[in-house]
Each structure stands twice: as structure tokens, then as C-alpha cells.
Amino acid sequence: MEDLGTWEIIFRVLGRFWPAWIGVVAVFAVSIPFRRRLGLYGRLFDSRIAMAGLAIVLFWLFTALFAETIATHGVLQQVSGMGNKPPGTVTPDGAGWYLLGGDHLARDVFSRMIAGSRTVIVIAPFATAVAFMMGITLGLPAGYYGGRLDTTLSFAANLVLAFPVILLFYLLVTPEIVDTGLPQYLALVMFLFPLLFVVVLINSRWRVTPAFRTKALAAILAAGGYFYLTLVSEPGTAVAILPGALDLISMPSNILIVFVSVVFVNSPTVFRIVRGLTLDIKTRDYVAAAKTRGERPWYIMLWEILPNIRGPLIVDFCLRIGYTTILLGTLGFFGLGLSPESPDWGSTINSGRRLLTFVPFPAIVPAVALMSLVLGLNLLADGLREESLRD
Amino acid sequence: MLSFLIRRFLIMLLSAFCLTLIVFLLTNLAPNLEKLAKAEAGTRITDAEVAAWLEQHGHARPLITRYGSWLGLAPAWVPPGGGTPDRCRDLPDADHDAPRFCGILQGNWGTSTVFRGEVAPILGQRLALTGNLMFWVLLVMVPTALLIGVLAGMREGSWLDRILSGISIATSATPEYVSGVILIAVFASSMTGLRWFSGTAGSVAETGPTFDTMFLPVVTIALYGMGYVARMTRASMAEVMTQQYIRTARLKGVKFRNIVMKHALRNALIAPFTVIMLQFPWLLNGVVIVETLFNYRGFGWALVEAAGNNDMDLLLGCSVVAVVVVLVTQLISDIGYVLLNPRIRVD
Numbered sequence: 001m002e003d004l005g006t007w008e009i010i011f012r013v014l015g016r017f018w019p020a021w022i023g024v025v026a027v028f029a030v031s032i033p034f035r036r037r038l039g040l041y042g043r044l045f046d047s048r049i050a051m052a053g054l055a056i057v058l059f060w061l062f063t064a065l066f067a068e069t070i071a072t073h074g075v076l077q078q079v080s081g082m083g084n085k086p087p088g089t090v091t092p093d094g095a096g097w098y099l100l101g102g103d104h105l106a107r108d109v110f111s112r113m114i115a116g117s118r119t120v121i122v123i124a125p126f127a128t129a130v131a132f133m134m135g136i137t138l139g140l141p142a143g144y145y146g147g148r149l150d151t152t153l154s155f156a157a158n159l160v161l162a163f164p165v166i167l168l169f170y171l172l173v174t175p176e177i178v179d180t181g182l183p184q185y186l187a188l189v190m191f192l193f194p195l196l197f198v199v200v201l202i203n204s205r206w207r208v209t210p211a212f213r214t215k216a217l218a219a220i221l222a223a224g225g226y227f228y229l230t231l232v233s234e235p236g237t238a239v240a241i242l243p244g245a246l247d248l249i250s251m252p253s254n255i256l257i258v259f260v261s262v263v264f265v266n267s268p269t270v271f272r273i274v275r276g277l278t279l280d281i282k283t284r285d286y287v288a289a290a291k292t293r294g295e296r297p298w299y300i301m302l303w304e305i306l307p308n309i310r311g312p313l314i315v316d317f318c319l320r321i322g323y324t325t326i327l328l329g330t331l332g333f334f335g336l337g338l339s340p341e342s343p344d345w346g347s348t349i350n351s352g353r354r355l356l357t358f359v360p361f362p363a364i365v366p367a368v369a370l371m372s373l374v375l376g377l378n379l380l381a382d383g384l385r386e387e388s389l390r391d
Numbered sequence: 392m393l394s395f396l397i398r399r400f401l402i403m404l405l406s407a408f409c410l411t412l413i414v415f416l417l418t419n420l421a422p423n424l425e426k427l428a429k430a431e432a433g434t435r436i437t438d439a440e441v442a443a444w445l446e447q448h449g450h451a452r453p454l455i456t457r458y459g460s461w462l463g464l465a466p467a468w469v470p471p472g473g474g475t476p477d478r479c480r481d482l483p484d485a486d487h488d489a490p491r492f493c494g495i496l497q498g499n500w501g502t503s504t505v506f507r508g509e510v511a512p513i514l515g516q517r518l519a520l521t522g523n524l525m526f527w528v529l530l531v532m533v534p535t536a537l538l539i540g541v542l543a544g545m546r547e548g549s550w551l552d553r554i555l556s557g558i559s560i561a562t563s564a565t566p567e568y569v570s571g572v573i574l575i576a577v578f579a580s581s582m583t584g585l586r587w588f589s590g591t592a593g594s595v596a597e598t599g600p601t602f603d604t605m606f607l608p609v610v611t612i613a614l615y616g617m618g619y620v621a622r623m624t625r626a627s628m629a630e631v632m633t634q635q636y637i638r639t640a641r642l643k644g645v646k647f648r649n650i651v652m653k654h655a656l657r658n659a660l661i662a663p664f665t666v667i668m669l670q671f672p673w674l675l676n677g678v679v680i681v682e683t684l685f686n687y688r689g690f691g692w693a694l695v696e697a698a699g700n701n702d703m704d705l706l707l708g709c710s711v712v713a714v715v716v717v718l719v720t721q722l723i724s725d726i727g728y729v730l731l732n733p734r735i736r737v738d
Contacts, residue, residue, distance in 0.1 A: 155402075155405075155406075158406065159406055159409055159410060161672075161717070162406055162410065162672075162713070162714045162717040162718060163410060163710070163713070163714075164672075164675055164676055164679065164694065164709075164710075164713045165676050166676065166679045166680075166691075166694065166695065166698075167414075167694060167698055167706070167709065167710060167713065170695070170698030170699065171414065171417045171418075171698070174423075174698075174699075174701075176420065176422035176423045176425075176426055176701070177417060177420060177422070177423070179422050180420050180421070180422060182417075182420075322564065326566040329566060329568060329569070330566070330568065330680065333568045333680065333683075334683070334695065346568075349568055349569070349572060352572075353568075353572060353575075353684065356572060356575050356576060356580060356590065357575065357576075357579055357580040357581065357590050358580065358581055360572075360575075360576035360580050363572045363576070364572060364573060364576050367568075367569040367572045367573060368569075368573075370566070370569055371564065371565050371566075371569050374564040374565070374566070375560070375561060375564040375565075377564075378560050378563070378564045379560065382560065
């Protein structure tokens with residue numbers, strides 16, 4: 001077999017993505033006929049910008065899902081003689097091509113980029129969600145009650161925001177600090193917030209029907225509590241609450257650290273947004289009406305104020321996933337957190353930049369991938385903002 | 392206004408105090424101290440020797456005393472044999488054995504273990520280089536962003552608006568390490584063969600800034616910040632263009648150009664001013680990435696070196712500088728907002 005020309009490379013690369021194309025087309029084909037009944041999601045299909053954004057995001061989502069099918073080689077598979085080869089080079093056994101070239105360790109750039117999409121797609125939305133739970137659970141009372149609680153929490157949030165992000169990463173992620181278990185203690189606190197949020201949410205709504213409330217709370221506390229414990233506990237480290245036999249989910253410690261630092265950086269901003277919106281909404285008449293009815297503060301915060309600030313929050317959520325993706329890349333770029341052979345985009349950009357002026361592809365491919373995903377999320381957020389402002 | 396300034400100043404002091412305390416705690420954790428001892432006294436020393444080295448250099452004292460002596464509220468560490476404490480070496484008077492206060496409050500920033508020298512001059516030198524970079528970034532970024540924003544916002548929904556908005560979304564979605572990599576690959580690598588600019592700026596410290604070395608770093612930082620400022624300007628401009636007085640001016644028959652230049656622009660630039668000021672902390676962040684990528688030896692580069700090697704005094708110095716930069720820009724943006732828009736008051 002021969003080396004490929006430019007057009008052949010493009011066609012073959014696009015062709016390898018077939019599961020992603022089918023996935024995107026399928027979602028669009030299913031959603032468009034029912035778009036009038038799908039609420040805000042359905043209205044995305046009225047705006048071309050939002051549709052473009054959604055298509056890009058879905059494309060990467062399906063790429064991450066079908067990463068094994070799309071990739072041509074293994075993530076760590078080295079083929080001798082393929083180091084730093086240009087795109088479209090035939091492998092020595094003649095069985096295939098390195099579609100986008102080989103990196104300095106003779107691994108396939110294309111396959112590593114595909115595998116790297118997984119790290120981002122898994123970590124970014126979950127880390128953002130946890131940061132949102134934390135920001136909402138702290139921001140609502142800070143805005144609603146004001147006073148000393150507000151002053152303290154705002155001061156703490158500003159303190160984190162005044163830190164250069166990279167210094168914070170270095171302080172949290174260096175191996176010496178990881179050994180002390182500090183990130184795990186932080187995780188212990190952070191993962192508590194989603195549980196707390198759901199419990200308060202249920203409790204405040206169904207406090208008046210204790211029979212249902214008690215059952216629901218017991219179920220949530222049992223399932224969520226166990227999930228929480230198995231997530232934070234890791235046998236053989238500083239936080240080993242559960243014995244190994246009961247510890248179902250084992251989060252690799254370096255993923256946990258990345259997760260924790262990203263949540264830590266994001267939650268103060270979410271806190272400030274929620275607090276600001278709450279300050280505005282709490283002066284509305286329906287809040288006064290709820291107070292007059294004798295509703296409890298947490299009911300007012302979670303069932304009167306929160307639903308009314310959801311618009312800006314959804315838009316910010318989208319933008320923030322993009323920002324989290326950038327942060328994950330930043331961590332990788334400084335070689336923090338994930339292991340050097342991890343295929344995530346930040347780390348591959350970092351390892352590729354040393355030979356950048358001679359062998360540009362190993363760094364450019366993940367860079368373009370990251371850029372397109374963030375661009376997709378931004379377009380989606382833009383479309384969401386326009387559509388939610390319409391009514 | 393005065394009480395507002397005083398309060399903000401006190402908050403700034405408190406923030407700097409809290410942040411340095413946190414940085415101090417984290418850099419002084421046991422494993423970090425062990426790393427420091429091994430870096431200074433040799434990597435193969437035993438645990439007992441590590442403990443002895445720490446004892447010898449005053450790292451075995453209670454944490455609060457050590458933080459106090461960095462701050463200048465507790466006496467500096469005097470080595471067991473007597474003599475001048477390390478921290479006080481450059482102080483003039485020669486009363487050797489008396490405990491003395493030489494912390495940051497006395498203007499003594501300590502010694503950097505990575506760069507082997509006093510922290511204050513190192514920081515000054517690095518900040519000057521970064522200041523140079525920032526100056527060019529602002530010079531490129533602010534006019535371009537304002538121009539794009541005003542052009543896009545003056546006729547909302549036109550094809551010019553669509554194109555310029557698209558460009559600003561794309562640039563604000565491209566982090567510095569991505570655009571930097573792409574710019575180097577296009578303009579400084581063998582891939583396209585253009586090689587118009589230099590892909591590294593490592594020589595700037597010796598030769599001084601040249602167009603060749605500074606162009607790519609400046610453009611990389613400016614691109615990322617530009618998109619956001621342009622979008623804010625566009626939103627503000629678009630809002631102003633719907634106001635009654637603009638319509639009145641149009642009905643009077645004022646030329647479109649004059650409406651934009653004389654009536655709309657001044658009112659539209661209030662919001663972007665705050666945004667530009669608040670960009671500073673972000674620029675600081677981008678500066679760290681870009682300085683690492685282009686090997687530009689400024690503040691960000693020093694920060695990464697210090698953090699990677701657990702250089703305590705330099706890290707603490709860097710965090711003081713960073714906090715002051717962030718909080719001072721917030722203050723300036725608040726005050727500027729009041730000055731530009733008299734309807735807003737500070738309380």
C-alpha cells in the first residue's frame with residue numbers, strides 16, 4: 001500500500017468517524033419532528049447557531065462513546081519506524097495507515113486524539129455539575145439571608161477567585177500534596193454537596209406529607225450515601241472509610257485530583273452568579289407571597305427562586321463545560337494530574353509542543369479537537385441564551 | 392468614597408493575609424519540606440539527615456512562628472551557632488545575635504531557592520518583562536476588540552455583525568495553549584515553511600523585545616481576551632443603538648457616521664471599560680500559559696518554576712503580587728464605573 005495524499009487522508013479520517021455521523025444524524029432526525037413538544041431543547045432547532053453547536057457537541061459525545069470503533073490503533077501501541085511520521089504514512093506491516101501521523105514515541109496521533117475525547121466528555125460535565133450543586137447550595141442562602149453568612153461566603157469565594165488558577169493547580173496537584181490526602185479530603189466535602197442538595201430539595205417540598213417524605217429521604221440517603229462513600233473512599237489511601245470488598249467504584253486517584261481541582265476553581269464563580277440572581281429575585285412579589293403563606297426559607301429558595309433563575313444558569317452551565325474543558329487542557333498542558341502517557345488532549349498538546357516547529361501534527365490534532373468542542377459548547381450556549389430570552 | 396476606599400483596602404490586606412497563609416501552609420506540608428531538604432542538601436540523604444537539616448534551618452519550629460517570621464511579626468530564625476539570620480543578611484547593622492524581625496512587613500521578601508537570589512529583585516525583573524508583554528497585548532487587544540464590537544453592534548443582525556460575532560466567539564473559544572500551538576505551527580514551523588516569526592521568546596531577557604520574538608506571544612494572549620471584550624462591546628453598542636436619542640438624531644437627519652461617533656460611542660463604552668479592567672486577572676492566567684509555551688521568562692514563567700520546585704519565598708511573593716493585581720483592578724473598575732456613570736454610587 002501507498003502513503004495517502006491530502007484528500008485521501010481527509011476522506012479516510014471523516015470516514016472513520018461514521019458512528020459519530022450516524023449518531024448526530026439520528027438525534028437530529030428524531031428530535032426535529034417533535035421539536036414543538038420538547039420545550040427549550042426543541043427550540044434549539046429554530047436557531048442555526050444552536051443547531052451547529054449541538055451538532056458539534058453531539059459529534060464529540062458519540063466519538064467518545066464509540067472510541068474503540070473509530071480508533072485505528074491502540075492508545076499506547078507503538079509501531080517501530082513510525083515515530084514522527086507525517087500524516088497518511090503506511091505502517092510497516094502494510095495493514096493500515098497512521099492517518100494523522102505518528103508522535104515522538106511512534107504512536108498513532110489520530111487514535112490517541114479519539115481516546116482523549118473520553119477523558120474530557122466524562123470529567124467536564126460531571127465536574128461542572130458538582131460545581132453547580134456546590135455553588136447553588138451555598139449561593140442561594142447567601143443571597144437570600146444576606147448578612148454575615150453572605151459576607152463570609154463571598155469573602156471565601158473572592159479569595160479563591162483572587163488566586164491565579166495555575167498556582168492553585170500546582171498547590172493542589174503536586175505528588176507531595178497528593179500524598180497527604182488533601183485532594184481526597186476536599187473530595188469528601190465536595191461530593192457531599194450533591195447529596196445535600198437533593199435531600200434538602202426533597203425535604204423542603206414534601207415536608208407536609210411526612211409519610212412520603214420519610215420514605216423518599218430514606219431511599220435517597222441509602223442509595224446516595226452508599227454511592228458517596230464508595231466514590232470518595234479508596235482502600236490504601238488517606239481516606240479509606242469502606243472496606244475494599246464494599247468499595248464498588250474506584251476512582252483512580254489522579255482523575256479524582258483533576259476533578260477536585262476543577263470543581264474547586266469553578267464553584268466560586270457559580271456561587272457569585274447564583275447569589276447575584278437570588279438577590280434580584282428575592283424582591284419579587286411571588287417570593288413575598290410565599291413568605292406570607294408561611295413557607296419555609298429552603299422551600300422558597302429551592303422551589304420559588306431556583307426555578308426562576310434557571311435560564312441564566314442553563315446558559316452558564318453550557319459555557320462552563322467549555323471552560324472546564326479548557327481547564328482540563330491547562331492541567332494537562334502543565335503536566336499536572338493525569339499521567340504523561342494519558343491520551344487526554346491537554347497532555348498530548350504538552351508532549352507535542354516540544355517538537356512543534358519540526359513535527360507539528362501531534363500537538364495540532366488534539367488542539368483543533370479541543371477548540372472545536374469548546375466552540376460547539378459556546379455556540380450552543382449562545383443559541384440557548386437567544387432562545388430563552390425570546391419569551 | 393473615602394470610607395469605601397478604606398474598606399476595600401482593608402479587605403485587600405485581609406485577602407492577602409489569608410491567601411499567603413494558605414500558600415504557606417501548603418508549601419510547608421511535611422512532604423514539601425522533605426523535598427526542599429533533599430533539593431538543598433542532596434537527594435540521597437537519610438530521613439534523620441532530613442530532620443537535622445530542617446532543624447538546622449529553622450523549619451522545625453511551630454508553623455505559626457515560621458509564618459510570623461516570614462510576615463515580620465516574629466523574630467527571624469537564628470541558626471544554632473549564632474550569626475546573622477539568613478533572612479536579615481542584607482540589613483546594615485551588625486548586631487549579630489539579637490533576634491530581629493525581617494519579614495515582608497520590613498520589606499524583606501526572602502530568598503528564592505530556584506533562582507538563588509533575593510526574591511524582591513527577581514520579582515521586579517520578571518514583572519518588568521511581563522509588564523512589557525502586557526503593554527503590547529493591551530495595545531493590540533483593546534483597540535481591535537472595541538473596533539470589532541462597535542462595528543458589529545452598530546447594525547445588529549447585518550452580515551458584518553454575523554461575521555464579526557462569529558470571529559469573536561471563535562477566538563474566545565480558543566484557549567491560549569491551542570492558539571499558540573496553531574500559530575507556531577503556521578508561522579514558525581517547517582509545516583508551512585513560512586517561518587515569519589520566532590517560535591520562542593527565550594532570548595528576550597538578553598536582547599530586549601524585538602518584533603520577531605514578541606509578535607506571536609502578544610497575538611496569542613490578545614486573541615483570547617479580544618473575543619470576550621468584543622462581545623461585551625457589541626452587546627452594549629447594540630443596546631445603545633435602540634435608545635430614543637439615537638432615533639431622534641436619525642430623524643433629525645444626522646449622518647449615520649456622526650451618530651455612531653458622537654452620540655452612541657461614549658455611552659456604549661461604559662460597560663466594556665469594566666470588562667477590560669476585569670480582564671487583567673485573566674490575562675495574568677494566560678500570561679502564565681503563554682510564557683511557558685514561548686519560554687518568555689517573565690512573571691508567569693517564574694511562577695511555574697517556583698511552583699514546580701516548591702520555592703516557598705518566591706511562591707509567596709508571587710501570590711502577594713497576584714492578589715494585589717486582582718484586587719486593585721477590581722477596585723479601579725468599580726471606581727471607574729462610578730466616574731463614567733454618575734447614576735451609580737458606591738456605598
